[in-house]
Amino acid sequence: MALARKPVFTSALWRGLASIAIFLILWELGSLSKVWIKWDSFEWLRNALTAVGLKPLYLPWIGAVPAPTEVLHAWLKVIHDPGYWQSWYMSLFRVMSGFVAAMIIGIPFGLLLAVSRSAYGIGFPVFEVLRPIPPLAWVPASIIFWPTQELSIAFVTFLGAFYTIVINVVGGARSIDVRYFQAARSMGSSQSDIFWRIILPGTLPSIMVGSAVGMGITWEVVVAAEMISGGGSQSGGTGGGGLGFFIWNSYVGGAYEQIVVGMISIGIAGALSSELLRVIGKRATPWLRLR
């Protein structure tokens, strides 16, 4: 390796750890506050609220959220449950299949729109009308359309990433400087050569940006789709439903600590997939990281 090894304990790392620690401490304190603050002394407030017709028990209060210690406890229990890991696997699988499909279809489609005037004329208006429809609005239609629950969830996740990727590819390919085309044509490039060696690499940075944004949307969509569709209800229970269903199921079953476990799991899974994309992106566009 020509690269010098970076020190592990940089100040950036310390700041990151401090950030997480402060967050956890505040959270724990907030949860404990229900013990410290005697509700009896707020009797007048409760009465006042009841008087105007509000249910005082439903006042938003951080103390209603399980404390991090309780969440950790629930997590340690759930870690031994294969159903929990099955949820991870299902969600990851759905995100990846939807996302990869969006790349496979979206990148060529975007390039086609960018390269061909007639393809743009025919394809773009329909695309623009479909684009504002939120992927979640597709859930009922896709459950009817696709034969299996699994396919309909994958389809909705696919839509989440597809539009962003296409828009970025079209924009990226169109903003390639005309000088590159002129230079390439002068040196005797054929059309296909210009495509493979100018348009494609010139669009790569935009593809990477589109993918990163698309990946975020995919996670949002998959979780919601799992909640709505019952996460492939044929499997039943917490197993096989994906993280979205895991959360929903915990809520229905009254396991509030598990809701937070599910939420944090999604956060971690999303961050991991973004990091993976970043690594791939850096490898694919070496000229961008060097200055």
Next chain:
Amino acid sequence: MTDTNLLRREIKAGEITVSNVSKCYGADRFRKDVILDCSFVIERGKLTVMIGPSGCGKSTLIRLLAGFEQPTTGKLELNGVPITRPARDRLVLFQETALFPWMTTYDNILYGPRARGEVTPQTLELAEFLLNKVGLRDFRKKYPPQLSGGMQRRAELARAMINNPEVMILDEPFRGLDAMTKELMWEYYSALYEENRRTNFFVTTDIDEAIFLADRLLIMSNIPTQVRAVLEVDVPRPRKLADLVENDRSNEIKMQALSILHEEAMKSFSRGSKAAADFVEAYSKRVAKS
């Protein structure tokens, strides 16, 4: 076989004739003549420099020579054959770098031969030679954003020359470089020219650059562009930077060129050009000094 021959052995110098070329944009009321009835010859094997006030339509002329655009009337010919489209026999170096940022220096240089499927051991040898010649041997694996402004221009020179064009066209290639880098580039560039004596057409607004590089100097009018005067710069080669100050012949031609440019500037100044005002002022100061 010496290194010099490597570059020279395949040189075919072309000659470009521009006859009665006009180019206008827009129609009717919005019609603007950028070039009007312009004729000149870019002579075979010579370094012709075109100098004129900025915004005088030189870049339009370049696009016509490159074949990116067609003239409204008149014709441009390379060796008697009309220029209809861009081709590797007339390669253009633009003001801003057009190196492909996603390719290393080496891949950039080899772009043309690879695009045409003409990568032979000879081409690779020539690529090595050119890398050395422009001082980028240690930078072959670097991407353009990692190169300095001067290195980028040199890489681009090499990328054009490997295609062995009959005419090299350069549109203010060293604009925006700092003064010292610019002088370094003049030396690189004129050394390359002196070695292969290809036909070169070099457009600039810098009078020192023009005098240092040119065999022939075309002085252009303001818009619509026409050739105002042709000066033969008969200063012997190889030239040194010191010539610019010490060589009497250089200075003589420079004053001659400046007075023609001054005349042009006065004319456009009287027509309300603000850019010309700067030139007129600078010129009068310079004349007062000498």
